[in-house]
Amino acid sequence: xxxxxxxxxxxxxxxxxxxxxxxxxxxxxxxxxxxxxxxxxxxxxxxxxxxxxxxxxxxxxxxxxxxxxxxxxxxxxxxxxxxxxxxxxxxxxxxxxxxxxxxxxxxxxxxxxxxxxxxxxxxxxxxxxxxxxxxxxxxxxxxxxxxxxxxxxxxxxxxxxxxxxxxxxxxxxxxxxxxxxxxxxxxxxxxxxxxxxxxxxxxxxxxxxxxxxx
Ligand SMILES: Nc1ncnc2c1ncn2[C@@H]1O[C@H](COP(=O)(O)OP(=O)(O)O)[C@@H](O)[C@H]1O
Ligand SMILES: [Mg+2]
Numbered sequence: 001x002x003x004x005x006x007x008x009x010x011x012x013x014x015x016x017x018x019x020x021x022x023x024x025x026x027x028x029x030x031x032x033x034x035x036x037x038x039x040x041x042x043x044x045x046x047x048x049x050x051x052x053x054x055x056x057x058x059x060x061x062x063x064x065x066x067x068x069x070x071x072x073x074x075x076x077x078x079x080x081x082x083x084x085x086x087x088x089x090x091x092x093x094x095x096x097x098x099x100x101x102x103x104x105x106x107x108x109x110x111x112x113x114x115x116x117x118x119x120x121x122x123x124x125x126x127x128x129x130x131x132x133x134x135x136x137x138x139x140x141x142x143x144x145x146x147x148x149x150x151x152x153x154x155x156x157x158x159x160x161x162x163x164x165x166x167x168x169x170x171x172x173x174x175x176x177x178x179x180x181x182x183x184x185x186x187x188x189x190x191x192x193x194x195x196x197x198x199x200x201x202x203x204x205x206x207x208x209x210x211x212x213x214x
Contacts, residue, residue, distance in 0.1 A: 006088040007212050008129070009203065010099040013137035014169050015158045016144030018188045018195060019097045022137060025196045026203065027095050034214045038087040041097035042075065046082045049075035057155035065111040069121060072103055076125040085129065093212075100126060101134060101175050101183070106157065109171025110164050130182070133206040135199055136172050137188040141165040144188075 009026075011019040020041075027039045043053040052075040055061060056068065063071070076099070087094050100122040108118045139147075141162060148158055176183040184202045188195055 004085075004088045004129075005091040006093055007133075007207065007210055008084070008088060008094045008096070008131045009206075010101065010131040010134045011095070011097045011137065012099070012101045012105070012134055012172060013188065014139060014141060014144045014165060014172070016147035017137035017139040018147075018192070019137060021192060022135070022188075022196060022199055023095050023097050025192070026199055029196075029200065030093055030095075030203075035093050036091070036214075037093045037095060038083070039095050040079070040083060042079060042099055042102065043072055044075070045079040045084075045096075049079045057157065059154070059156050059159055061156055063156075065107060065113055068111070069103065069107045069113055069118065072107065073121040073125045076100070076103075076122075080126050080129060085127075088129075096131075099131060099134075101136070101172070104175055105168045105171035109174065110160075110168040132182070132210055133202060134183045135202060136176055136183060136185050137195070138169070138172070138185050139188040141169055 011023045013019055023039065027037050030037050042049070043056055044050045052071050056063070056071055056075075084094055084096065103122060104115065104118055107113050108115045145154075145158065145162075145165065148154060173185070176185045186195060186198045186202070
């Protein structure tokens with residue numbers, strides 16, 4: 001695989017924090033400016049990973065924390081090698097909803113699995129690929145879950161207790177503190193367009209820093 005030429009942006013945050021809404025708007029904005037953008041999500045993207053997504057999110061599935069970690073990692077490995085790396089090699093902007101930080105937040109801080117084990121599996125699944133910019137959309141847990149419940153039936157992870165979601169949210173905060181250069185917290189409060197403006201600001205400064213041009 002040739003060297004990475006594109007840029008890699010990930011969206012993270014608890015359920016209902018606006019990842020799908022905000023990443024979609026960002027992709028539209030970048031395309032209007034002439035960027036070649038590949039928009040994708042985890043778990044999913046490839047046919048194998050979409051199949052695993054179905055398994056992972058089924059409300060009635062009985063999955064142990066370690067099994068959950070391995071299935072997410074398997075889905076990520078395939079997604080990375082089949083779609084993300086080729087898109088980056090061809091110079092695209094890749095926008096992905098959830099990536100390695102979601103595993104740290106949900107399986108690490110949420111389920112309590114060892115962070116070292118998660119870092120190892122993330123390294124294997126990504127082959128060392130790291131996002132250039134990660135936007136964590138932050139929202140109080142109850143507000144996020146309320147937004148989700150309005151839209152559609154909830155999945156296995158969304159059905160977890162409030163205390164689990166609180167741990168995930170705190171986990172995301174810790175991640176941003178540990179890696180503040182890459183990871184930016186954006187408060188998912190107020191109008192969708194105001195939130196989008198804050199995101200664009202971070203994206204534009206990263207593109208400038210990376211000296212990335214169309
Ligand atoms: N700023 C906002 N204010 C109010 N509702 C919002 C806002 N952003 C998104 N929503 C709504 O909240 C729900 C969850 O948003 P979504 O983008 O699907 O979140 P996620 O992908 O993080 O789960 C959707 O119905 C969406 O229309
Ligand atoms: Mg979503």
